[in-house]
Structures are given as C-alpha cells and as structure tokens.
Amino acid sequence: xxxxxxxxxxKQPKRQEIEDKVYWITGASRGIGKHAPDGxxxxxxxLSSGEDSLREAVEKAESFFPDSGVDYMIHNAAFExxxxxxxxxxxxxxxxTFDVNVLGTxxxxxxxxxxxxxxxxxxxxxxxxxxxxxxxxxxxxxSASKYALNGYFHTLRSELCQKGIGVTVVCPGPIxxxxxxxxxxPSEVCVFANxxxxxxxxxxxx
Numbered sequence: 001x002x003x004x005x006x007x008x009x010x011k012q013p014k015r016q017e018i019e020d021k022v023y024w025i026t027g028a029s030r031g032i033g034k035h036a037p038d039g040x041x042x043x044x045x046x047l048s049s050g051e052d053s054l055r056e057a058v059e060k061a062e063s064f065f066p067d068s069g070v071d072y073m074i075h076n077a078a079f080e081x082x083x084x085x086x087x088x089x090x091x092x093x094x095x096x097t098f099d100v101n102v103l104g105t106x107x108x109x110x111x112x113x114x115x116x117x118x119x120x121x122x123x124x125x126x127x128x129x130x131x132x133x134x135x136x137x138x139x140x141x142x143s144a145s146k147y148a149l150n151g152y153f154h155t156l157r158s159e160l161c162q163k164g165i166g167v168t169v170v171c172p173g174p175i176x177x178x179x180x181x182x183x184x185x186p187s188e189v190c191v192f193a194n195x196x197x198x199x200x201x202x203x204x205x206x
Contacts, residue, residue, distance in 0.1 A: 024061055024070045026108070027077030047077055047104025048096070051111070054104065058111045069115050074125045075105050075149075083138030094141050101145035106152055116165050123166040126153045130173045146171075 026045065041064055045057045062069050079100035081093055109124055116122025131139055132146025150169055157167035 020068075021071040022065045022068055023072045023074060024112075025074040025076050026105075047108065048099035049104075051107055054107050055111050058108065058115070061112075062115055069119060070112060070122070072123045072125060073109065073112055074127070075109070076127045077105075078127070078129075080139075080142050085138070086140045089141055097141045097145050098148075101142070102148045102152075105149060109153075109156070113160070113165070117160075117163060120164045122164070123168065124153065124156070125168045126170065128153075128169050128171045130171050133171050 026047065043057060043060055043064075046053065077100065079097050081097065084093075105126070113122075113124075126149060128149050129142075129146040130136075131143040132148075132150045136143045150171070153167050153169050157169075160167060
C-alpha cells in the first residue's frame with residue numbers, strides 16, 4: 001500500500017498481533033515517545049555519532065532478544081531548531097538537523113534491515129511530520145529533512161514490501177514537547193518487549 005497512514009482506528013489491534021513483540025523506539029524520553037510503557041531496556045544512542053556507533057547499537061539491541069530480534073523499529077527522534085528565516089540558516093544548523101533526522105535515521109534503518117530480512121519479517125515506523133508534506137515558513141531545514149525522510153521510506157517500502165518487511169510513514173501535526181525550543185534531541189533510545197500499545201498521545205507537561 002502506498003501513502004501515509006493516519007493514526008485513526010475504530011478497533012484496537014488484536015492482542016496476538018502486538019504481544020511478545022520487540023519494539024525499538026528512538027527519542028523515547030519526551031513527546032510521543034515519552035508515553036511508552038515503563039520497564040523498558042535503555043540503550044544509549046546518538047543518531048549523529050556515525051555508522052560504527054550505530055552498528056554497535058543495532059548489534060546490542062538485537063542481542064537483548066536473541067530469540068526474536070527487533071520486530072518494530074520506530075523512528076521517533078528528531079532535531080528541531082527554533083523557527084528562522086531561510087536566509088539566516090547556517091551550515092552548522094543544516095548539518096545538525098540532517099545528521100539526526102536524515103543521515104542517522106537512514107543509517108540505523110540500513111543497518112537493522114538485514115536482520116529483519118534474514119528473519120523474513122519486521123516493520124519500520126517513521127514518525128515524520130506534516131512539515132514534510134506542506135511548506136512550513138520558518139522551518140525550511142526541518143521541513144527539508146522530513147521531505148527527505150518521506151522520499152526515502154516510501155521508496156524503501158516499495159523495495160521491501162515483497163520481502164516481509166513493512167514500512168509505515170506517519171506525518172502528524174505539531175506535538176508539544178519540552179524541546180520544541182530547539183534543545184538537542186536526547187541521546188538515548190529504549191528497547192522493550194511486551195504486549196503494551198500506545199493508544200493516546202498526551203501533552204508533555206515537563
């Protein structure tokens with residue numbers, strides 16, 4: 001199926017579809033990710049740290065659950081700076097945003113995909129943004145990074161859909177978090193395996 005998915009459903013997923021699955025969620029300490037269940041395994045990760053560091057993180061995540069591996073990779077981490085004019089964008093700001101939102105996310109996907117392909121199943125869920133579908137004044141760099149993500153993962157879906165690997169691109173509107181002012185994305189992710197699902201996104205009050 002081609003196209004974005006809106007997170008609206010009249011029925012809950014069947015229990016057997018979500019229990020005993022391993023979900024790896026980046027950026028899980030605030031915003032949407034903050035509402036993940038307790039009791040998770042914490043795995044330090046800096047998406048801008050380069051391929052060797054990300055490969056080590058993937059191997060560590062897989063080692064947590066040697067019998068099953070990671071079933072769902074949920075890309076939730078993002079780097080966003082305060083709104084600024086296109087003419088005021090700096091190379092440093094451009095690089096910081098793309099290192100996390102694009103290069104780090106794509107590299108993590110590329111390194112994990114072979115494990116999923118070997119098992120014959122898996123699913124990538126990408127929390128992109130409405131800014132990757134509609135121009136967002138003052139957010140040229142952030143918007144460009146989300147357009148890049150959308151293009152990559154829609155193409156990835158077309159390449160992997162016949163190999164048992166699903167790809168879902170979600171483009172929500174603004175999510176109010178404590179780092180909307182532009183602080184650096186938290187350098188940690190969580191990996192967990194249980195039957196919990198996140199059904200409601202609440203306002204982050206911290």
